[in-house]
Amino acid sequence: MSQDPAQAAPADDDVGDEPVPMMQQLCDNPFLLLFLGVAMPTVLYIVWGVMEIVGIPISK
Amino acid sequence: MAVNRNFRTCPSTGLVYHEPAEKLIRWNAVAGVVSLLVGGVLALLVTLTRWPAVKLLPPDWFYLALTAHGLDMLVFWIIFFEIAVLYFAASTLLKCRLATPKVAWAAFWLMIVGALMNNFAVFKGDSSVMFTSYVPMGAHPLFYLGLILFAVGALIAVFVFFGTLVVGKAEKTYNGSVPLVTFGAITAAIIATFTIAAGAIILIPTFLWSVGLVSHIDSLMYRTVWWGFGHSSQQINVAAHVSVWYAIAAIVFGAKPMSEKVSRMAFVLYILFLQLASAHHLLADPGLTSNWKIFNTSYAMYLAVLASMVHGLTVPGAIEVAQREKGFNKGFFEWLRKAPWGNPCFSGMFISLVGFGFLGGISGVMMGTEQLNLIIHNTIYVPGHFHATVVVGTTLAFMALTYFLIPTLFRRELMFPGMAKWQPYVYGLGMCAFSVFMMGAGTLGVPRRHWDMAFSGAILPHEFPGTAYLMMGIMAVSGIAAVVGGAMYLLITVGSVFFGRKIETPGFKRVPVREGMAPPPAPVAVAPAGHGAIGLGGFVAPGTFVLAMIFLVSFVLYYFVNWKYLSTVWPMN
Amino acid sequence: MTAIHSPAQRVWWKQPLDRVEGTWIVIAFVWCLVMFFMMPYWHIYGKQNLSNEAYRTTPEAYVAKTQAMVDKYTVRTATEQNIPVVHPVPGSDVYLIARLWNFWPILELEEGQTYKLHIMSTDWLHGFSLQPENINVQIHPGYEHVMTITPTKEGTYSIICNEYCGINHHTMASKLYVVKPKKS
Secondary structure, three states: OOOOOOOOOOOOOOOHHHHOHHHHHHOHHHHHHHHHHHHHHHHHHHHHHHOOOOOOOOOO | OOOOOOOEEOOOOOEEEEHHHHHHHHHHHHHHHHHHHHHHHHHHHHHHHHHOOOOOOHHHHHHHHHHHHHHHHHHHHHHHHHHHHHHHHHHHHHOOOOOOOHHHHHHHHHHHHHHHHHHHHHOOOOOOOOOOOOOOOOOOOOOOOOOHHHHHHHHHHHHHHHHHHHHHHHHOOOOOOOOOHHHHHHHHHHHHHHHHHHHHHHHHHHOOOOOOOOOOOHHHHHHHHHHHHHHHHHHHHHHHHHHHHHHHHHHHHOOOOOOHHHHHHEEEEEEEEHHHHHHHHHHHHEEEEEEHHHHHHOOHHHHHHHHHHHHOOOOHHHHHHHHHHHHOOOOHHHHHOOOOOOHHHHOOOOOOOOHHHHHHHHHHHHHHOOHHHHHHHOOOHHHHHHHHHHHHHHHHHHHHHHHHHHHOOOOOOOOOOOHHHHHHHHHHHHHHHHHHHHHHHHHHOOOOOOOOOOOOOOOOOOOOOHHHHHHHHHHHHHHHHHHHHHHHHHHHHHHHHHHOOOOOOOOOOOOOOOOOOOOOOOOOOOOOOOOOOOOOOOOOOOHHHHHHHHHHHHHHHHHHHHHHOOOOOOOOO | OOOOOOOOOOOOOOOOOOHHHHHHHHHHHHHHHHHHHHHHHHHHOOOOOOOEEEEEEOHHHHHHHHHHHHHEEEEEEOOOOOEEEEEEOOOOEEEEEOOOOOEOEEEEOOOOOOOEEEEOOOOOEEEEEEEEOOEEEHHHHEEEEEEEEEEOEEEEEEEEEEOOOOHHHHOOEEEEEOOOOOOO
């Protein structure tokens, strides 16, 4: 459990300069995830649900 | 103001603890365990009352005990412990000082005051409104105020967690991406943010209603928004206990995630879709359309179920790979046979994983299917399901983690190690049986939250079949077994933390660190690679795959059995 | 690196999938799609779907409609409370009130006939749990829920409240009778 993370050769080869893929960048950005994780259920569950309740017709 | 940058390194695990964070983790965990103790005593009373042959409490006390049991377990025990897990995942795993410890303490005390206030309102006797507190049934204002204060405290604690991530990034205490367990904790924290926001939207007006400042709260609106809080709070648990599974696989086996990409994307699916399942509770309600129900109840095409099925494979898969690399590479299941079944940290985690998947997961999908919900809604099948998810899944995973935390975090030796070996089995298997028989009674129509299934005093009572009574009896006996398992846990943890032998480290001192703990970031050039020559037939984890297929077959069969059963009831439209 | 350490690779996204993971993801996703499409499928081909028809109304208006039905169709009374037992004509609108702590009136329906059942609460939340069929629906105050039901077999059924509604919740139960259609 106490491995040294820097045991491999610290080379500045291609791997080090390789651009980080977009999906990995998304995973590395907790605040973007926070925004998505709050916005999705707010819109799809709460806002949509409340709109349906408000739209229930009045009985004849 | 000087920032406390004192750290200690645990000599046996190599983990580092920031001094203020360590204290906060301990206190939050202890507050959680105290809630578990109160909730556990109430659990025994509730079980003994629902045992038809015993019927211990009178109805008013039963509903009071059930309300307090729900709140102390589902909210206070679990959220206190989760805050401890969040601080651990941010501060210890990132080797980072905790952001704003003073604010974290304020959050802690707010949560304590809120929990006490809410319990006070319930035990006073005029707030037996259940965990859900559906309007127009009203509770004492302190009931809602206590919950609101607790939620505000929890939200502040979640922000301290996010703040710590910022500090870790700024002070470069780690290289590259955060560890997978921290990523799971981020998932839990994100779900917690939505949960608490939904709770505030509905509980603040309800509090104002209870003191007379708002004249009317719509019951359907309440149920819709409240479940954004009530169900999502249980989704925090799912994210948290899945992270704990990964953590225990790493701690006990040194297991590496099979692939970071798959595990993290599964957490991203949780972030995006898990919370939509709050709609599970509204499938039998009037006025919401089937479009809304189907979309939300299925987490947008079951994408969060997909995520859980992925975690259910990758956690044992990672253990299998680690075991095979250690040489347990024979056949399908040598890795599992040779697992440390006497280590409560592992056995607890494994029972949690299997019980959560087979009992909690499958039953959850049944209840969350729009039409199948008709034959399940508000029967005792529902608590059967969530005792399999929240108790077998979350609580047992947290218990398993405790056995690791006592030596490293509290620096005490475990007391009663022989009892600890058995505790996960007594508790986990007792609770699994408890859930199964609850579900069985539920399919016969026994209602949840009901003092007397014999309807004493009713003018037109319903007579349940003898099988239903039998199931409720077996349920209660299993429940008592689980309570015994819970008492063992409390005895071991409380005993160890207060009276266990101190683990002394010669020459121990905390080390002040100026700028974080990690070595300066060097570009680590490890070429991405698969696993070595282990496994069978090109599968690195064939045993896990077999287990997964058994799971799938059970899932499919049980799913269509329920549809078959539904097709026999009265047609309705 | 294990799950409690940062990934060793700077770019972990490109690590190839093991066959076991890839296969399982495909299988699991297919199963998720099956479960998803089962719900719309049952709306089209299945017979048991909960109606979405609901109206916002007041307790007074709802009680008045129920009273009108009771006045028209009562065939006898039951129990010491003299609860009316109504036998409405097949196909008609049938009203049921849920309130603390009883259901009113008692319904008598004909086997194989279809009715439009209205349910609503006049006070708190209640549950409509038809036993031993085990059909369970939530009852709200202020929302009139309308569903068509077709009893399939004659017999005496129970309606029990399965939403906690206070201290006498366990006494809130009633009957629903299903009889053979009258020969006409």
